[in-house]
Amino acid sequence: MPKKRTALALAAASAATMMALAACSGAPAGPAADAQPVADGTIEYGHQQEPACVFGGWIEQAYLSYQVLDNLVSLDEDHEVVPWLAESWSVSDDQLTWTFTLKDGVTFTDGSPLTAGVVAYNFDHWLAGGNSTAQVWLDGYYASSRAVDDRTLEVSLSRPYPRLADTLTQGYFGIQSQQALETRSEEENCASPIGTGAFIVEEWNRGENIVLARNDHYTSWPANAKHEGPARVEKVNWRFLPDPTTRTASLKSGETDAVYDVPAIEWATVDGGGYELHKYVTPGRPQQLTFDTVDGPFVDERVRKAFAYSLDRRSLVETIGRGVIPYEGNGGVSRTTPGYSTDAAEAYDLDLDEANRLLDEAGWTRSGGEGVRTKDGEQLTVVLPYGAGSIINSDGASILQGVQEQAKASGFDVQLVPVPQSAFFSGAYSTPEEKDISAGYWTSVTAGILHINWRPTTPEAPNYNNDAFNADPVLENIILRANSAVDPQEQNALYGEAQDYIAEHALAIGLYDRLSTLAVSPFLKGVWQENAQGGPVFHDAYFVE
Amino acid sequence: MTILDRRPRFARTAPGGGTPTRRGPRRSPRPAPDLVAAVLVLVFFAVALAAPSALAPRDPFALDLVNALRPPSAEHWFGTDESGRDLYTRIVHGARQSLLIGVGATVLSLAIALVLGSLAALAGRFVAGTVNRVVEVLFAFPTLLLALLLVAVLGPSAWTQVVAVGVGTAPGYARMIRGQILSARNSGYVEAAVALGHPRGWILRTHVLPNAIRPLVAVFALSVGQSIVWASSLSFLGLGVAPPAPEWGALLDAGKIYVTQAWWLTVLPGLVIVLLALATTTIGKHIQSALEKGEK
Numbered sequence: 015m016p017k018k019r020t021a022l023a024l025a026a027a028s029a030a031t032m033m034a035l036a037a038c039s040g041a042p043a044g045p046a047a048d049a050q051p052v053a054d055g056t057i058e059y060g061h062q063q064e065p066a067c068v069f070g071g072w073i074e075q076a077y078l079s080y081q082v083l084d085n086l087v088s089l090d091e092d093h094e095v096v097p098w099l100a101e102s103w104s105v106s107d108d109q110l111t112w113t114f115t116l117k118d119g120v121t122f123t124d125g126s127p128l129t130a131g132v133v134a135y136n137f138d139h140w141l142a143g144g145n146s147t148a149q150v151w152l153d154g155y156y157a158s159s160r161a162v163d164d165r166t167l168e169v170s171l172s173r174p175y176p177r178l179a180d181t182l183t184q185g186y187f188g189i190q191s192q193q194a195l196e197t198r199s200e201e202e203n204c205a206s207p208i209g210t211g212a213f214i215v216e217e218w219n220r221g222e223n224i225v226l227a228r229n230d231h232y233t234s235w236p237a238n239a240k241h242e243g244p245a246r247v248e249k250v251n252w253r254f255l256p257d258p259t260t261r262t263a264s265l266k267s268g269e270t271d272a273v274y275d276v277p278a279i280e281w282a283t284v285d286g287g288g289y290e291l292h293k294y295v296t297p298g299r300p301q302q303l304t305f306d307t308v309d310g311p312f313v314d315e316r317v318r319k320a321f322a323y324s325l326d327r328r329s330l331v332e333t334i335g336r337g338v339i340p341y342e343g344n345g346g347v348s349r350t351t352p353g354y355s356t357d358a359a360e361a362y363d364l365d366l367d368e369a370n371r372l373l374d375e376a377g378w379t380r381s382g383g384e385g386v387r388t389k390d391g392e393q394l395t396v397v398l399p400y401g402a403g404s405i406i407n408s409d410g411a412s413i414l415q416g417v418q419e420q421a422k423a424s425g426f427d428v429q430l431v432p433v434p435q436s437a438f439f440s441g442a443y444s445t446p447e448e449k450d451i452s453a454g455y456w457t458s459v460t461a462g463i464l465h466i467n468w469r470p471t472t473p474e475a476p477n478y479n480n481d482a483f484n485a486d487p488v489l490e491n492i493i494l495r496a497n498s499a500v501d502p503q504e505q506n507a508l509y510g511e512a513q514d515y516i517a518e519h520a521l522a523i524g525l526y527d528r529l530s531t532l533a534v535s536p537f538l539k540g541v542w543q544e545n546a547q548g549g550p551v552f553h554d555a556y557f558v559e
Numbered sequence: 560m561t562i563l564d565r566r567p568r569f570a571r572t573a574p575g576g577g578t579p580t581r582r583g584p585r586r587s588p589r590p591a592p593d594l595v596a597a598v599l600v601l602v603f604f605a606v607a608l609a610a611p612s613a614l615a616p617r618d619p620f621a622l623d624l625v626n627a628l629r630p631p632s633a634e635h636w637f638g639t640d641e642s643g644r645d646l647y648t649r650i651v652h653g654a655r656q657s658l659l660i661g662v663g664a665t666v667l668s669l670a671i672a673l674v675l676g677s678l679a680a681l682a683g684r685f686v687a688g689t690v691n692r693v694v695e696v697l698f699a700f701p702t703l704l705l706a707l708l709l710v711a712v713l714g715p716s717a718w719t720q721v722v723a724v725g726v727g728t729a730p731g732y733a734r735m736i737r738g739q740i741l742s743a744r745n746s747g748y749v750e751a752a753v754a755l756g757h758p759r760g761w762i763l764r765t766h767v768l769p770n771a772i773r774p775l776v777a778v779f780a781l782s783v784g785q786s787i788v789w790a791s792s793l794s795f796l797g798l799g800v801a802p803p804a805p806e807w808g809a810l811l812d813a814g815k816i817y818v819t820q821a822w823w824l825t826v827l828p829g830l831v832i833v834l835l836a837l838a839t840t841t842i843g844k845h846i847q848s849a850l851e852k853g854e855k
Contacts, residue, residue: 258816279628279641279820333624334641402797408816412641415803419622419642432715432801 044288044536049558054248057538057552060255060264060273063404063435067204068215068224069188071147073296073457076185077274077549081226081250083188083209086114086133087179088236089459089545093352095179096237099128099189099210100167109174109500110157114167120234122191124208128234130161132192137169139195140187148186150466150479155497174498176505177460183546184459210234212245212553226250226552240540240554250552258408265289265533271557272534272541274550278338278409284533290541292532294548295340298458299467300348301410303398303417304481304522309446311394316376318520321396322362323369324424330416331526334409339529345522346464346513352502353461353509358517359524369424380425387425395427396450399443402432405454413525414453444478452481455528459546461509464493468516482521489515597841600834607654615651619805620644628821638823640813644803646823650831653805657832660720660799660806661787665779667725668786669732673772676736680744681763691737697730703792710798717806720799724789728782735778739771746770777850780843784836791832807832 065072069079086100100114120128137159140148155178157170171178181187194208206215212235213226232244253270255261258277262284264270276284276291285291305312305321312318331341342348343359370383378387378394387394400406400414411432418428428451433442443449456463456479470485471477489512496508516522530548534541540554607614623643631638637646679690697705706727713719743749744767752762787807793799794808795815802809807828814824 259818263819277816279817283819329624330622330642333627333643411802412813416622416624416642418803419620422620430801430803432797434797 045558051246051539052557052559053246055557056249056251057247057272057555058251058253058270059550059552060253060261060270062254062256062258062261062275062407064221064254064256066439067207068218069145069190069204069207071145071149071186073185073547073549076547078224078252079188079207079209080185080211080544080547080549081213081252081552082207082211082215083185083190084120084211084234084236085185085187085189086182088238089180089183090238091545093459093545095183098236099133099234103179105176105178109176109498110171112169112171112178113162114169116165116167117234118165120210121231122194122208122210123214123229123231124191124194126191126193127164128189128210129164130167131164133167133189134159134161135192135195136189139190144195145186147184151181151184151186151462154465154469173494174500176498176500177462180459181462184457185547185549213250216249221254223251223253226252232553235553238545240542245553246540246556247552256403262533265535268535270535271538272532272550274530274532275407276531276533277407278334278336281336281338281531288536290534290536292534292541292543293338294530294543295348295350296455296457296528296530296548297348297351297460298463298528299346299454299456300342300344300524300527301406301413301453301455302342302345302522302524304345304452304467305520306446306450306452306481306483307521308483310450311378311389311396312450314376315519316372317378317394319362320369320372320376320424321421321426322520322523323365323372324426325362325417325420325523326364327417327523327525328363330413330420334412334416335526338531339409340527342524342527344513344517344524346516346524347458347461347509348524348527350527351458351461351463353496353506353513355510355513355517358510358513361517362520362523364420366423373425378425385425386427393427394425395429397429397431397443397448398451398453399431399433399438399449400453401438402434404435404438410453410526417525446483453525454481457528457547461506461512462497464509464512465497468493468512468521484521489521591845593841594845597838597845600838601842604654604658604835604838607651608658611652611655615645615648617645617648619649619652620803628817630821631823631827637827638821640821640824641817646810646827649805649810650807650828653807653810656717656800656804656806657787657791657808658835660717660724660790661783663721664724664728664786664790665782667721668728668782669775669779671726671729672732672736673775675729675733677740677768679733679737680740694730694733694737698734700727702727702731702789706789706793707796707798710793715793715798715801717800720790720793723793724786728786728789732778732782736771736775739774740767743767743770773850774847777843777847780839780846782843784839784843787839788832788836 063074065074067075068082069075084099086098087095088098090096099116099120101117103112103114105112116128116130122128141152141156143149155171155173155175157172159167159169162168188209191208194203205218212229212232214229216225216227218224227249228245230244235242255264261273262276262280265273305318307313328341331339344355346358347354373387378389380387402411414430418430421428456467466479468480468489469477470490471480471483472485492508492512492515496505496512499505499508530543532543532550537557538555539558540556542551544551621644626639626643627641629635629639635645637650639645675690675694679687679694706723709723709726710719749762749766752766790799791808791811794806795812797812800806800809802813810828811825817824
C-alpha cells in the first residue's frame with residue numbers, strides 16, 4: 015500500500031506540474047476588432063530589477079523616474095530632440111550658452127511651480143552628486159546655470175557640447191521639485207521623488223512592488239506623447255519579478271499586463287501567443303569586455319588581441335541569443351549609436367592560429383599545445399567578474415560561459431565570478447588588482463559615452479568608469495574633439511576614429527547589443543518604449559474590453 | 560520493586576559472559592529490492608565520483624553550438640543545454656562536487672552536533688545550560704535561513720556550501736544526540752554499573768557514548784541525501800558553486816529559464832537529486848532497522 019500511495023503521489027505531482035506548465039503556455043484570447051477603450055484601470059507590470067531609489071544613475075532608475083519626472087526635452091522616433099518641459103531652446107554661436115524657454119503654468123505634484131530657477135537648482139544638484147550619471151555626463155563641460163526670468167534658463171558651458179539637448183533626454187535628467195529636495199529627507203526623495211510627471215509614487219513595498227498613481231493635474235506631456243492630458247489608467251503596479259521564467263509566465267497567465275526583458279528562449283512563444291512585442295536595441299556602450307591594461311596579463315597588447323582572436327563571439331551570441339539578441343563586435347558603442355564604426359566591429363574574428371602565435375610571441379607557452387599557458391611559472395588565469403542578474407542577465411551569463419570555454423582553446427583559464435547586485439554596486443571587483451576583464455554596458459543616446467568610459471584615469475583625477483584603468487592621451491584627444499564638433503558628420507567621423515583606436519589596441523571587444531524588450535497583453539494598448547533608453551511609457555496606455 | 564534492565568544495548572563483552580541462545584538453522588535473508596536498487600544507485604554515483612570519465616567520456620564543458628537545446632536522444636541521452644553541452648556528461652561529472660558537498664556537510668554537521676550534544680548532556684550545569692540555549696537559538700532559525708545567512712557572510716563557493724549546510728543542519732542533530740546521551744545515561748544498565756562501583760569515565764566510554772552514538776550511523780546515511788538537497792537548493796538560488804560548474808543545483812538553476820521549452824534541463828537533474836536522496840534514505844532506513852533488530 016505505501017508503495018502504491020507513493021506512486022500515486024508521484025503521478026499526481028507530475029500531472030500537476032504538467033498542468034501548471036500547460037497553463038503557463040496558454041495564449042490569451044485577443045480583444046474584438048471593435049473593442050472599445052476602458053477608462054481607468056491598473057496596469058500590472060512585471061519588471062526585472064529593483065533599484066535602491068526611484069531616481070538615480072542606473073538605467074533601471076531612469077525607467078522608473080521617467081514615469082514620475084519630466085525632462086526638459088524628449089527624443090522622438092526619428093531621434094530628433096522635441097520639447098517637453100522646455101518648449102524651445104537655442105544655443106549661442108560659440109556653443110557655450112544654451113537658453114531654454116520653459117512651458118508656462120507647470121506645477122510639481124507638491125504644488126510648487128516649475129521655474130527656471132528650479133531647473134538651474136537641479137543642474138547644480140546633479141553636479142553635486144544628486145545623480146551620478148548626470149554628473150559624469152556634464153562634468154568637464156557644465157560651468158553654471160541661471161534663471162534669466164521665471165521661464166528662461168541659461169546654461170553656460172566651459173567647452174562646446176553640441177549634443178547637450180540629446181543628452182538631456184535621458185532619464186537621469188528628470189527635473190525634481192526644489193522645494194522637495196530642500197525640505198524633505200534624502201530617504202523621502204529617494205523613495206518618492208516629486209516631479210511634474212504623469213504619475214506619482216503612491217507606495218513602495220521593498221522587494222515587491224511600487225504603486226504609481228495617476229497625476230490628475232498633469233499638463234506637461236512631451237511633444238512626442240500619443241495623447242494630450244493625464245494618464246489614461248489610474249495606476250501602474252510596477253512589480254519586481256526578477257526570475258525571467260516567472261515574469262513571462264505571469265504575462266501568459268494574465269497575472270500581469272506587460273513585462274520587461276523577455277528571455278530569448280521565450281521570444282517565439284510570446285510572439286506567437288498574440289502578445290505585442292517591443293524590442294529596443296539600446297545605443298551607447300554594448301555588452302562588452304574591457305581589458306585591464308595596467309595589471310595582469312592584458313597589459314600586453316598581444317595578449318589582449320590573442321584573447322579576441324580566440325573567440326567566435328558571433329556564433330555564441332547567435333546560438334544563445336536565438337536570433338533575438340544581436341551580435342556586437344564593437345567594444346566602443348552599439349550599432350544604434352550615431353557614429354558607429356563597422357571597421358571596429360569587424361576587427362577580430364576567430365583565428366586560433368593568430369591567437370596562439372601572439373601568445374607564443376608574448377612568452378606565454380604550454381607543452382603539447384594543450385592546457386593553460388604559463389609564463390615565468392605563472393598561469394594565464396584571468397578573472398572576469400560580472401553583475402549577475404543586474405548587469406548580465408541569464409542569456410548574458412550563458413554567453414560569458416561560452417567565452418570562458420572558447421578562450422580555453424588558446425590556453426586562457428578564465429575564472430568567471432558572478433557577483434550579486436548588492437556586492438556589485440558596493441564596489442566589489444572594481445580595482446585593477448581584483449579583475450582582468452570587465453563586462454558590462456552603459457546606455458547612451460550619443461557616442462559621447464566614449465568620454466565617460468575612456469577619459470583617462472590618473473591618481474589626481476580618477477575616472478572610476480574607465481575599466482581599462484588607462485590614461486591614453488591620444489584616445490582622449492580624439493574623443494574630446496568629437497564631443498565638441500558641431501558638424502554631425504565630422505563628429506561621427508571622430509567618434510568612429512575613437513572606436514577604431516579602441517579596436518586597434520584591443521582595449522575592449524564587443525559581445526552583444528543590450529536590449530530593452532517589452533511584451534504587452536493584447537488587452538492593453540498604447541504602451542511604447544521611449545526613444546532615449548527604451549523604457550516603458552505608460553502615460554498613453556489604456557485597456558480595451 | 561523496580562526491575563532494572565541490566566543489559567547494555569552495546570558494551571564490551573564482560574569476562575565470563577553467557578553463551579548465545581541457539582535459534583536453530585538460520586536462512587540467509589533475501590535482500591529487499593529497494594535496498595538493492597539503492598545500493599546500485601550509490602555504486603553508480605560512487606563510480607561517477609571516482610572516475611566520471613568511465614561513465615561519461617565527453618568533456619562536460621565542451622560547447623557544441625550546432626546542437627544547442629536538443630532533447631534526449633540516442634546521441635545525447637539527457638539532451639543538451641543552451642550551449643550544446645551534453646547534460647548526461649555534466650550530471651555525471653557534477654556528481655563529484657554534489658556528493659562531496661553532501662558528505663562534507665553531513666560530516667561537519669554531525670561533528671558539530673556531537674560536540675554540542677555531548678556538552679549539553681554531560682557538561683556541568685552552567686556549560687550545559689549555555690550550550691542548550693545556543694542550540695535553541697540556532698534551532699529557532701529555519702535551516703535554509705541559517706544557511707543563507709552564512710553564505711551571505713562568507714560568499715558563495717563549494718566550501719561555503721559545506722559550512723552553510725553543515726552548520727545549518729547541526730542544531731537538529733545536536734538535540735538528537737543530547738537526547739540519546741541522556742537516555743543512555745539514565746538507563747538501567749548505567750544505574751547498575753554505577754551501583755557496581757565502576758568508574759565514571761569507564762561507564763561513559765563503555766556504555767553511554769557507544770549506545771548514544773550508534774544511531775548516528777543510520778542518521779549519517781539519511782542526512783547525506785538531505786544535505787545534497789540543501790546544497791542543491793543553495794546552488795539553485797545562485798548561492799553555491801559558480802556556473803558553469805556542473806553541480807546539480809547549479810544545473811537546475813541554469814535550466815530554469817528554459818523550463819517551458821527544454822524540460823530536460825530541469826527535470827533530469829532534479830530527478831537525479833531525488834534519486835540519490837531516495838537511495839541514501841533507503842539505505843539509512845535499512846541500517847536503522849537492522850540496528851533496532853540487533854537490540855532485540
